[in-house]
Amino acid sequence: MDMPVTRGVHHIGLTVSKLEESARFFTTILAWKEVRRREDYPAIFVSDGHIMLTLWATKEEPFIAFDKNRNVGLHHVALAVADETGLNKTYERLKEHHVEIEFSPELLGAGPAKHMMCYDPSGIRVEFIWPGN
Numbered sequence: 001m002d003m004p005v006t007r008g009v010h011h012i013g014l015t016v017s018k019l020e021e022s023a024r025f026f027t028t029i030l031a032w033k034e035v036r037r038r039e040d041y042p043a044i045f046v047s048d049g050h051i052m053l054t055l056w057a058t059k060e061e062p063f064i065a066f067d068k069n070r071n072v073g074l075h076h077v078a079l080a081v082a083d084e085t086g087l088n089k090t091y092e093r094l095k096e097h098h099v100e101i102e103f104s105p106e107l108l109g110a111g112p113a114k115h116m117m118c119y120d121p122s123g124i125r126v127e128f129i130w131p132g133n
């Protein structure tokens with residue numbers, strides 16, 4: 001049997017309409033680190049130490065928001081949290097920063113996993129999930 005040649009996710013590239021605000025969403029609210037910038041593109045690279053996101057600025061306006069029910073592309077980014085307490089703390093932190101929240105922490109199906117969904121400043125759907133283990 002053939003073995004996969006891939007070894008997980010190295011990074012995810014997201015095109016954002018509000019580059020600095022989207023970067024601050026990750027670095028300020030979620031305590032990620034800014035890895036580097038590319039002023040010529042422009043882009044900001046952020047990481048939580050496990051995954052890196054490349055945030056690429058849109059080059060032209062008008063910006064057309066992604067519609068998860070009509071467009072092919074990224075539906076959402078799902079980020080794992082270590083425990084239920086971490087999920088709840090993330091929810092409270094997002095509320096403190098007036099982040100648009102689609103739904104608060106709730107059971108995923110019959111559970112025990114729980115998740116919540118919000119939007120970064122550029123409208124990217126971001127899910128936080130605790131697998132319940």
